[in-house]
Amino acid sequence: MSEQKANIGVVGMAVMGSNLARNLAHHGYTVAIYNRTFAKTQQVLADHGDEGNFIGSETVEGFVQSIEHPRSIILMVKAGAATDATIAELLPHLEQGDIIMDGGNSFFRDTIRREKEIADKGFHFVGTGISGGEYGALTGPSIMPGGTPESYQILGPMLEAISAHVGDEPCCAWMGPNGAGHFVKMIHNGIEYSDMQVIGEAYELLRAAGIGTDEAAEIFAKWNEGELSSYLIEITADMLSQKDPQTGAPLVEVIKDRAGMKGTGTWTVMTALELGVPVNGIAESVFARALSSHDDLRAAATNLAGPDRVLQVPDKAAFVEDVRQALWASKVVAYSQGFDEIRTGGVEFGWNINVADCAKIWRDGCIIRAKLLENIRQEYSADAGLVSLMAAPSIAPKLAEYNDAWRRVVAAAVQAGVAAPVFASSLAYYDMARAPRNNAAVTQGLRDYFGSHTYERVDAPGHYHLDWSGDRSESKTSDN
Numbered sequence: 001m002s003e004q005k006a007n008i009g010v011v012g013m014a015v016m017g018s019n020l021a022r023n024l025a026h027h028g029y030t031v032a033i034y035n036r037t038f039a040k041t042q043q044v045l046a047d048h049g050d051e052g053n054f055i056g057s058e059t060v061e062g063f064v065q066s067i068e069h070p071r072s073i074i075l076m077v078k079a080g081a082a083t084d085a086t087i088a089e090l091l092p093h094l095e096q097g098d099i100i101m102d103g104g105n106s107f108f109r110d111t112i113r114r115e116k117e118i119a120d121k122g123f124h125f126v127g128t129g130i131s132g133g134e135y136g137a138l139t140g141p142s143i144m145p146g147g148t149p150e151s152y153q154i155l156g157p158m159l160e161a162i163s164a165h166v167g168d169e170p171c172c173a174w175m176g177p178n179g180a181g182h183f184v185k186m187i188h189n190g191i192e193y194s195d196m197q198v199i200g201e202a203y204e205l206l207r208a209a210g211i212g213t214d215e216a217a218e219i220f221a222k223w224n225e226g227e228l229s230s231y232l233i234e235i236t237a238d239m240l241s242q243k244d245p246q247t248g249a250p251l252v253e254v255i256k257d258r259a260g261m262k263g264t265g266t267w268t269v270m271t272a273l274e275l276g277v278p279v280n281g282i283a284e285s286v287f288a289r290a291l292s293s294h295d296d297l298r299a300a301a302t303n304l305a306g307p308d309r310v311l312q313v314p315d316k317a318a319f320v321e322d323v324r325q326a327l328w329a330s331k332v333v334a335y336s337q338g339f340d341e342i343r344t345g346g347v348e349f350g351w352n353i354n355v356a357d358c359a360k361i362w363r364d365g366c367i368i369r370a371k372l373l374e375n376i377r378q379e380y381s382a383d384a385g386l387v388s389l390m391a392a393p394s395i396a397p398k399l400a401e402y403n404d405a406w407r408r409v410v411a412a413a414v415q416a417g418v419a420a421p422v423f424a425s426s427l428a429y430y431d432m433a434r435a436p437r438n439n440a441a442v443t444q445g446l447r448d449y450f451g452s453h454t455y456e457r458v459d460a461p462g463h464y465h466l467d468w469s470g471d472r473s474e475s476k477t478s479d480n
Ligand code: NBP
Pocket: 011, 012, 013, 014, 015, 016, 017, 035, 036, 037, 040, 076, 077, 078, 079, 081, 082, 083, 085, 086, 103, 104, 105, 106, 130, 131, 132, 133, 134
């Protein structure tokens, strides 16, 4: 009788890989597992071996041989050099048609490179974004695979089975070729940055208005019952109500005011800059984290003058509702920017990404899961070419309704000296986008003045240059 082979293999038995392997086993798959340090594989077998069918191997060769051909192998190792090292170890043991799926947080440009190198050798490479943290990996994450359609035919059913579901719909869909999956995951994380930043700004404004942390926790819990309902708002309420085990004070007040980051937000902004897509809200969120950790700058600025960050609020309930509306509006603008980056990148890289599918698979399993995503999915399903989410039929009227509150909150924050960079920059983006004319004519006039960069006229086609240092005559430099 032939030895039983695994349906799929997982490399990397740290928190994400081991939980994903268990999730696969819970769904009836036989899972081969391997980790560079064998002790971790042994630990997973000892702790969870009875949860399903696992085949643990000490060597890469043994691991590869234990999987049925064509093989599906998921990498859940540290992104970057570790991923390249693991691929290099696997390749000599693979056969034509085998699939390596990278489920780590790899940069999509690395994925494009790896896909090309590996495809040239006759194997499939599937860069896949996975969101949901360690709990999601175990119970059902949101999964964003790229790679070839043929590899999705093999991997897709397994990934869909282990993903989160909304009703019968899996939170997993093929995003497009090569780097599309990691590109979408990168922007998911960028949006996650802005989601967290607007929550932080709302909390700080509530505190500046004299609302205590416990009451703020209740406010977030209440907000979670309405249109802001989302995982991040839900856990904000829970996190704010947590007391410090040492002092009994609200834990949030003893956590150092310093936010870390691992790079996906920075990549989102870098890529947006390369694509020429303004993602102000996401960029402000990345910069806010950077400033929070810029100790010497903050130390040098402590004595700078300004208001004392106290808001005089005559009607507390009205102010809380204003903050809620400003939070919703700022969040939606940041989503609009993120979806613009997905749409633009999809065209630029030739991926033809279905934007509605992104919203669909983010409705559950991932960190930004939210009620709003069903709404966004419906908008992009109705109009796949939707240029700006802000202008969507169900969104624009809401932004109009919340305009006054949004402006009141930004103005109050500025007056009181409370920094609310995403609330303010989202409003500036909204105002710039809707204005028939902005201040770019001044910039272009100056560019022509000092650098002969030419300008276009409002009343005629073509490009023009003014002889600024001579007789100030105008010449037409091109017809278009
Ligand atoms: P880590 O990102 O901490 O990576 C640890 C794993 O990488 C271990 O299995 C380790 O093996 C292996 N590894 C390293 Br480090 N260098 C290696 C090398 N040169 N060759 C082979 N293996 C190597 O694990 P994680 O937090 O479980 O995350 C796994 C992936 O999933 C990452 O890309 C991460 O960005 C991504 N991700 C994480 C989360 C999350 O919430 N944590 C969410 C979504 C995605 P060893 O045991 O021998 O050192």
